[in-house]
Amino acid sequence: MAAVWPVLSDDRLQNRPTIQIAQNDKSPKDVKKPSTRLPNGFGKLELTEDQKERIKGILGSFNGRIDDLEAQINDLREKRDAEVEAVLTGPQKAKLAALETESKKKKAEKSKSSKSAPAEASSGE
Numbered sequence: 161m162a163a164v165w166p167v168l169s170d171d172r173l174q175n176r177p178t179i180q181i182a183q184n185d186k187s188p189k190d191v192k193k194p195s196t197r198l199p200n201g202f203g204k205l206e207l208t209e210d211q212k213e214r215i216k217g218i219l220g221s222f223n224g225r226i227d228d229l230e231a232q233i234n235d236l237r238e239k240r241d242a243e244v245e246a247v248l249t250g251p252q253k254a255k256l257a258a259l260e261t262e263s264k265k266k267k268a269e270k271s272k273s274s275k276s277a278p279a280e281a282s283s284g285e
Contacts, residue, residue, distance in 0.1 A: 198207070198215060207215070245253060 196216060198212060199219075202215070245256075248256065
């Protein structure tokens, strides 16, 4: 795995967040970038630059572990789904696939109509 990190000044190198990329695992657009944002509301706390950097370092140190746990959860879900699917008969698997396809179509149509609805409503005024 290759570590990827942004260019940082020497004083920030100790607390740099890293992202592990497995070969042929994810495309660059699927890889999360290290968070450099403070949590919501922290901008109103009048933090010093030192506090901001320390908080970002803390967040970065936990983000890697959280990403690892999320990957484990995704693996478990995939294994669970495969075991559940193994119980189904051929016709049941085909029907499930058709239901999933139909559900995706409805979701896409709903998403498309909700995006265009505000534009149509505003153009009518």
